[in-house]
Amino acid sequence: MPGRAEGGKLRVHRLAALLLATGFAFPAFAQEATPPELTDANVGAVMAQAVDDVIRPGYRAFHASAGALAKATAAFCKAPSEDSRKVLDAAFRQAVTDWGRIEIVRIGPVLDDNRFERILFYPDRKSTGLKQVQALLQQPDEADTDPANMAGKSVAIQGFGALEFVLYGTGSETLMSAPESFRCRYGAAIATHIETTAGQLAAAWDAPDGAQRDWKHPGPQNPVFRTGKEAMTALLGILVHGAEAVRDQRIETFYRNGGTARPKSAVFWRSGNTWTSIDANFEGLQTLFDKSGIAEFVDPGHTSLSGNVDFVLTALRNVVRTADPDIEKAVTTPAEQQKIAFLLVNTRDLIVSLNGDFGGAIGLGAGFSFADGD
């Protein structure tokens, strides 16, 4: 549809011009802003909002949608039909969305016991996971349909990637032909295992003496954050690393400006949920930025810094939502390529702004705020 493509092109150009006009890329006044004093009280309040209003609800929502996905998969297996399939597709999309919103949190309990990789083993550059799932399907073993056995197996066969192949990959058309097929029951086991892992995450954050206590009360005896500044650095780190992950691990895995496109390397390309997932990532970042109140630390005279972050996140989401879910087409159509280029350029600016002037304006020092392992 040339008209639509042309419209998309114009929209992207208009947005790019608008972003330029706002002077989004590194306004030079951050150093002039008076950074706030980070106290136990004001840091504790922001951390509490981040935990109670964003992170905990995020994991609980993911747990709920993972539960709905497990139910929908089991119901579809029991009675495959157009209707049960529609319910399953919707449940899959919702679970991908809810995970996408909270997967930006790459710190805390999700790193324990390889939970992150158990939920989503991606990217799978060498098709390790795909080969394992294909081998498993070719040599049916009833043990693989028991969710209780999942935790002891390779992370590559127990998360969204494996489930997506089962439901949308080569051979998935056979799911409609007979109830309770091995393939379907293996898929149901994966979905149940995702629900279990999601439940563990929600519980780890909801426990009064667990992660939330450590995050809300930095101090000398705290095993996670000794000072308020460390806690704030971690919170800003979620935003910066989350934006980096969208660009480096979600978009550039299948498309680089001037590079070779690899549409079949895109996350959730089989189910057409690539942009659903990426939009959810941006939404998660925006929700954390807005609801945590981290922007309240910015000097009142320089609130445009926060406005710019919000503005760019909104612009990114607006473009993502118009991107073609057919990734093969998205990487070969000029108008669609422009959208992806827009996303790459502006996620970079988002990272620079958060890590630079915004970090400086909230008292964390502009520049390399994250001494994360070097």
Place this chain on the structure above:
Amino acid sequence: MRTAATASALLDRRAFLRMAGAAWLATLGPRAAFALARADAVFASGCMDHAGRFAIAVLSEDGTVIDRTPLPARSHGMAYSLATNHLVAFARRPGTFALVIDRSGKTAPVTIAAAEDRHFFGHGCFSPDGRLLYASENDFDANRGVIGLYDARDGYRRIGEYSTYGIGTHDLSVSDDGRLLIAANGGIETHPDFGRTKLNLHHMEPSLALIDAATGGLVQRHALPEKLRQLSTRHVDLDEKGRIWFACQYEGPRNDLPPLVGHFAKGEDLTFLSLPEETTIGLANYVGAIAVNRREGLVGLTSPNGGRFVVLDAESGRVLREEDVPDAAGIAAAPHGFAVSSYEGRFAGRRADVAWDQHIAGLAPPR
């Protein structure tokens, strides 16, 4: 961090100017040339400007930026050869490039691309004669550290690799006689598919290894004891006696007070320094860089997390000086004490309009 420069004879300002070459000097503006003319030492450091552009900068002793060479992405450590006047900036891990700059301007910069299935891991060093470049690298599929060997006389062609006998290799140095390579195996597993996420914090394997530079054979390896298995051994430097000083970053509970610095030598066990509690707290369980001032017998430490700069007496291990330096980044030996930089742009007391990255290389040793 260590450069071949510190292992060589003292170099005065005139010698540096002679080696730097007229071509390079001609590129300097009047202010920069003035700064260089009165400099007693020069340094290099990675940096990022306000537009998010990365570069490697050369500075005078007082922190004046003399020139900048653009980089395609963020760098980390550097290696410098006094013998060839080549400076190398290594990409931040997991990196795919290293940029070689001929400071004499005789040859064009060389970009080394990471080998198939290997990534640069932030540091490296030259053999004393400058003929070989050793790079800290990672073999992700096998989850093991390797040392990439590059022939400086053949366009930095990769001619082989050695094992580091550990995982998560970060800093890499060489003994003064060039016979031993020293690998700081931080012990943390990462994979490019998961960015910089630490994948094995509950079963880390930190170690320090001495490797035969001629054969790649293991000479000596020190795995950290079980109670310190979350103590990542990340940076090293050598003192006048050839002792290897190492600095650590602790991945365990934040309210622990682990030892953060120590030393060892060939044939010796590891010795951890017992720093005062307030010093350990000040360093925030995270030493970002270490440097030895051989002439003055000092060991310097910086911690960006703690915003602290600490000077130790190399002989006694006693703390001589502690100073608050917000976002303290790199450190290198200076004519007197150390040059210290910060993420917020401070370098030896001067403020530049860039964020300095984690390390400083000395391009000429203190007189």
